[in-house]
Amino acid sequence: MPAFWHWFVAAGTIVFVIWCIWLITWSAKQGPQNVADDDLVGHKWDGDIEEWNNPAPKWWLYLYFITIAWAIGYMIAYPSLGNYKGMLGWSQAGQYEAEMQAATENYEPIYEKFAAMDFVELSQNAEAQALGKSLFASYCTTCHGSDARGAAGYPNLTDDDWQWGNTEAELLTTIGNGRQAAMPVLAPALGGDAGIDNMVKYVKSLSGGEADAEAMSAQPMFMALCSACHGPDGKGNKIFGAPNLTDEIWLYGGSTETIRETIVNGRNGQMPAHGDLFGENRTKILAAYIYSLTQ
Ligand code: HEC
Ligand code: HEC
Numbered sequence: 001m002p003a004f005w006h007w008f009v010a011a012g013t014i015v016f017v018i019w020c021i022w023l024i025t026w027s028a029k030q031g032p033q034n035v036a037d038d039d040l041v042g043h044k045w046d047g048d049i050e051e052w053n054n055p056a057p058k059w060w061l062y063l064y065f066i067t068i069a070w071a072i073g074y075m076i077a078y079p080s081l082g083n084y085k086g087m088l089g090w091s092q093a094g095q096y097e098a099e100m101q102a103a104t105e106n107y108e109p110i111y112e113k114f115a116a117m118d119f120v121e122l123s124q125n126a127e128a129q130a131l132g133k134s135l136f137a138s139y140c141t142t143c144h145g146s147d148a149r150g151a152a153g154y155p156n157l158t159d160d161d162w163q164w165g166n167t168e169a170e171l172l173t174t175i176g177n178g179r180q181a182a183m184p185v186l187a188p189a190l191g192g193d194a195g196i197d198n199m200v201k202y203v204k205s206l207s208g209g210e211a212d213a214e215a216m217s218a219q220p221m222f223m224a225l226c227s228a229c230h231g232p233d234g235k236g237n238k239i240f241g242a243p244n245l246t247d248e249i250w251l252y253g254g255s256t257e258t259i260r261e262t263i264v265n266g267r268n269g270q271m272p273a274h275g276d277l278f279g280e281n282r283t284k285i286l287a288a289y290i291y292s293l294t295q
Contacts, residue, residue, distance in 0.1 A: 006082030013081055017071060024064045028056065111281035119168040122288040123295060132289025135282060139274065148293055152252055153269060160294040161249040164271075165238040171287035176280075178273030181241045185266040189225055190218075200259045206234040206246045207254065241269075 001009070035041055035053045043051040078086040085091070114128050122128050136148065143154045150156040155163060163181070164174050173179075190196050201215035202222055209215070223232060229242035236244035243251055252258055252267060275283055 001083050008082075010082035010084065013075070017068060017075075020068055021065075024061065024068075028061055108281070111279075111285065114285055115281045119284075119288055119291070122285070123292040125288075128285050129289055129292060132285050132292075135278075135286050136289060139277075140286075148290075155251055156249070157290055158293045159249055161244060161247060162238065163236070163241045163243050163251070166291060166294065168287065168291070170238065171290055172283060174271060175287055175290070176273065176275030176278075176283045179241055179269075179271040181267060181269040183229075183242070183262065183267040185264070186225055187264040190221060190263070195221070196260060196263060199263060200256055203234075203245055203259050203263075204254070204256070207248055 037053055037055070039053050041051045041053050075081055076086070077088045078090055080086070110131075114122055114125070114131075117125065117128070136144075137146070140148075144150050144157055145154070148157040149159075160166075162170075164170055164179050187196055190199055195218070198214050198218040199221060201209065201212070202218035205211040205215045222234070226234075229237055229240045230245055231237055231242075234245040236242045243249075248254070250258075251269065252262055274286075278286065
């Protein structure tokens with residue numbers, strides 16, 4: 001907080017407290033003008049309820065002073081006057097850190113027990129699976145769906161078709177470091193609409209579509225432009241995250257329109273990194289959970 005605002009807030013708070021003390025003391029001494037104590041004030045409600053000029057009970061007044069004393073004590077103990085940190089040294093961030101520390105101390109022994117376990121064994125351990133499942137529910141379902149079946153652009157993690165692979169090392173990298181897919185914009189290289197249409201047909205022919213003359217006319221182009229990433233047979237390459245184009249499983253979709261869109265506009269799917277959030281042990285538990293989905 002800049003110095004000006006520190007003083008503004010601190011002085012404002014102190015002046016306000018002093019004003020409260022003055023107001024209560026002053027108003028305790030006030031009564032209606034020209035009316036003796038213990039006499040009727042002259043106000044009447046509902047015909048028969050009348051107001052007497054009695055001072056407020058002393059205990060009521062003391063309550064006010066007690067709350068003010070409490071506030072002053074609070075302001076000395078806790079951060080409440082601008083930049084002043086309070087005598088107890090409490091802070092919101094500090095409380096959060098302490099709670100995180102306590103949680104880590106509680107859970108870390110459990111995670112460590114699993115960290116020492118073999119990956120495949122871990123993927124079959126009921127306790128680890130329950131942990132993995134709850135981590136998945138908290139952090140992954142927004143994109144991959146509560147059943148892990150994904151949606152267009154968000155891969156299905158239950159179908160055993162892996163863009164980036166499902167070995168222990170590959171899953172740890174995917175979840176820990178994230179993945180950035182780069183399918184380039186290739187329309188300009190395909191020589192106009194007819195070239196694009198033929199390439200779409202060729203891609204479809206790889207997964208059982210008709211391999212007619214138009215489709216096959218795009219094969220040399222596929223070898224020149226696409227095979228570096230998708231492989232000469234179109235079966236994909238895990239190093240680039242290039243999907244297998246010969247199965248019936250599509251990340252974005254296998255219709256003529258969608259394949260066309262992929263080739264014309266390119267695709268840049270991004271799986272965010274979670275390593276810093278989870279740490280090594282939880283990343284491994286989650287990777288084993290993902291692995292178990294297709295075993
Ligand atoms: C530089 C590497 C690279 C090249 C070259 C490349 N692709 Fe891709 N392609 C990818 C990647 C990576 C993806 C996945 C994109 C994603 O996950 O967002 C992809 C995705 C696709 C898809 C979507 C598959 C699905 O399941 O929805 C199609 C179709 C496709 N590519 C066709 C082609 C064709 C045809 C060519 C050549 C004209 C080509 N690609 C060239 C890397 C490449
Ligand atoms: C913000 C959305 C988002 C979140 C959150 C997210 N993912 Fe992903 N994930 C993606 C996208 C998009 C891809 C595909 C990247 C690409 O196109 O290559 C992906 C890819 C993957 C893959 C690779 C699939 C393959 O075929 O190789 C795995 C495994 C995965 N995610 C697991 C997870 C796990 C576990 C979590 C929870 C910690 C998670 N994801 C959270 C969006 C997300």
